[in-house]
Amino acid sequence: MKNNYPNLFKPLRMRNVIFQNRVFVSSMGCPPTHKHPSSPKYDAGVGFYDKTAGGAAAILVEVPPTQKDGTYPKYERDVIRELMSLAGQSGSKIGAGLGLFGRDEDGTMYGPSSYKKPDGTQLQEVTEEKMLSFIEELGRNAKAAKEFGFDYVQYHMAHESIMSHFLAPGFNQRKDEYGGSLENRMKFPKLAIKTIREAVGNDMPIIVRLSAYLHCDESFEFEEMLTFIKEVQNEIDMVNVSCGMDTWYETNVYHCTTPFQPHNINAHWAAKIKKVCPDLYVCPVGGIVTPEDAEEIITSNQADAVMLGRAMNADPLWPKKAKEGRSEDIVPCLRCSYCYHAANDHNLIACSVNPRFFRENRVPMVLDKAGRIKKVVVIGGGPAGCKAAITASERGHHVVLIEKSDKVGGQLKHADLDEHKSDLARYCKYLQVQIAKSEVTVLYNTTATPEVVKSLEPDAVIIAIGATPVKPNIKGIDKPLVMEAIDSYNYMDMIGHNVSIIGGGTIGSEMALKLAEDGHKVSIIESGDKLCARGHMLYRIGIRHAMDKVSEKITSYLNTSCMEILDDRVIIEKDGKQETIVADTVLVSVGLRPLTDKVASFYGITPETYYVGDCDRVGKVLEATNNAYFIAVNL
Known part of the structure; x- marks a missing residue:
């Protein structure tokens, strides 16, 4: 077995613990997938069980607070033992997650000073007495983790933690010995680290997760955080480097990057820490999705290890596949964040590329073979069609996929032309x-007609033919300067300098960003009151931040209608007033319409006929993948 990533899979020793490689797993303490009948408030974190089979260096178990006697609640001990057993089944070391977020038993939230969070939560200024009670609890929890048999502890003082905010001068407005100078602001966080070390002794590794920078005006400077790290480096063993915050949503897109923020976003912070503290292990998290990037981070001495979050949701076997030289089989993370509850307020928690995520009790890790083998014809090779074909084939069915072009991938085939779509391009390549x-037979460059499908004598038909752009009723819509935005990647060299985009949904906005970054002057004409209305909150913030960097190139007209397209300009109307915009090219992006009539033409060939993807309901890769999977797996 060839090891393509020698540094990524090199063992790492911290004190008396040897980690089998350099891949650490973030807990992503999202909605629960495991609950004990006696412990309704305790869970292991989404996708925990699948990740335990992945062969990572370390997996974190989020443990409950201890009782006053320093032990875990009685009915939760068996649950924790089982989680520890699972976490270690592939050689991973098991960590106990420790946190101090400043919440009292009655639900009162505390901060270094009194202020209100963007989500409306009011924080009270914590008293010194309450601070010491928090420290006492932290010590009890750390000692319990050691006595219960955990391999290491990870202390979370990043993002919204009270310790992170104690370090930040904009949040810490105290006038006592814990506020003001950096030396004072460090006292409480340093006491926490000292308390944990005293509780676990000298032989147990301590990992501290922190934000290198909070990405807000109230933040500490990175150099101040670096000073803190230097102060505590002899007490800890590894720094896990994150950035940003959580419910401060404008900064969340740096903590949990969208496609519009860089990959490996914290590697440069990690490199600076590593340079100043060479004897301290450093491990960045954030937008690390490929083994190649992980290997490069370690090889270039930016860090000693990496931590994966969403990438392990997309494919819990990421480490195992990389180690075995099967990186092409790793299901790529799209960084879409639909697995992250903060992105869409629990409206749809799922993974765009892994139907098993959040459904571990419903979706098997390995598919059983079908009791009756069928001949299945899948029409269309976009994300939905590919997922349906692969899934049906895995169950043993004889699958024929009809694709009108010379490659599968659908609209994803254009993703490699836009740097912000690199994750989608990687997924297209994966498909x-x-x-x-696979065993799927693909008929490339073939137009599916009812006659063609009928000649294949299928037992089941899955239709995944996509959707067609909506053509708005605008005077001049047929002029030569007009083209569909969804097709414009094929004609980039024909797009003029002044571009008007009719429609500011996700397609129109992403194209506007791409063109602006390429130097075009872009006007977005949107009839609604915001751009990307169907994108979730963090997506909208992420693309807005990217647009802000080229704001001189983009003008957005909200609550505005396009009235007419002329040869060199468009006429728009807002609040009853008309205005003219110069335009060399007009891109139309007002939505897609399912090809319902064409879908209907394939019915009657076999009773077992289904349709999935955009031809059912126009949506995202998430809906296409998940719906196609469930149709195909039940054939």
Whole structure:
């Protein structure tokens, strides 16, 4: 077995613990997938069980607070033992997650000073007496983790933690010995670290997760955080480097990056820490999705290890596949954040590329073979069609996929032309590879008609033919300067300098950003009151931050209608007033319409006929993948 990532899979020793590689797993303490009948408030974190099979260096178990006697609640001990057993089944070391977020038993939230969070939560200024009670509890929890048999502890003092805010001068407005100078602001966080070390002794590793920078005006400077790290480096063993915050949503997109923020976003912070503290292990988290990037981070001495979050939701076997030289089989994370509850307020928690995520009790990790083998014809090779074909083939069915072009991937085939779509481009490549490696027979450059499908004598038909752009009723819509935004990637060299985009949904806004970054002057004409209305909150913040960097190139007209397209300009109307915008090119992006009539033409060939993806309901990769999977797995 060839090891393509020698540094990523090199063992790492911290004190008396040897970690089998350099891949650490973030707990992503999201909605629960495991609850004990006697412990309704305790869970292991989404996807915990699948991740335990991945062969990572370390997996974190979020433990409950201890009782006053320093032990875990009685009915939760068996649960914790089982989670520890699961976490270690593939050689991973098991960590206990420790946190101090300043919440009292009655629900009162405390901060270094009194202020209100963006989500409306009011924080009270914590008293010194309450601070000491928090420290006492932290010590009890750390000692309990040691006595219960955990391999290491990870202390979370990043993002919204009270310790993070104690360090931040904009949040810490105290006038006592814990506020003002950096030396004072460090006292409480340093006491926490000292307390944990005293509780666990000298032989147990301590990992501290922190934000290098909070990405808000109230934040400490990175150099101040670096000073703190230097002060505590002899007490701890590894710094896990994050940034940003959580419910301060404008900064959340740096903590949990969208496609519009860089990959490996915290590697440069990690490199600076590593340079100043060479004897301290450093491990960045944030937008690390490929083994190649992880290997490069370690090889270039930016860090000693990496931590994966959403990438392990997309494919819990990420470490195992990388180690075995099967990186092409790793399901790529899209960084879409639909697995992250903060992104969409629990309206739809799922993974765009892993139907098993959040459904571990419903979706098997390995599919059983079908009792009756069928001939299945799948029409269309976009994300939905590919997922349906691969899934049906895995169950043993004989699958024929009809694709009108010379490659599968659908609209994702254009993703490699836009740097913000690199994750989608990687997923497109993954689908192409998996189709090629499967038993699916693909009829490329073939137009599916009812006659063609009927001639294949299928037992089941899955239709995944997508949708067609909506053509708005605008005077001049047929002029030569007008093209569909969804097709414009094929004609980039034909797009003029002054571009008007009719429609500011996700397609129109992403194209506007791409063109502006390429130097075009872009006007977005949107009839609604905001751009990307169907994107979740963090997506909208992420693309807005990217647009802000080229704001001189983009003008957005909200609550505005396009009235007419002329040869060199468009006429718009807002609040009853008309205005003219110069335009060399007009891109139309007012939505897609399912090809319902064409779908209907394939009915009657076999009773077992289904349709999935955009031809059912126009949506995202998430809906296409998940709906196609469930149709195909039940054939």
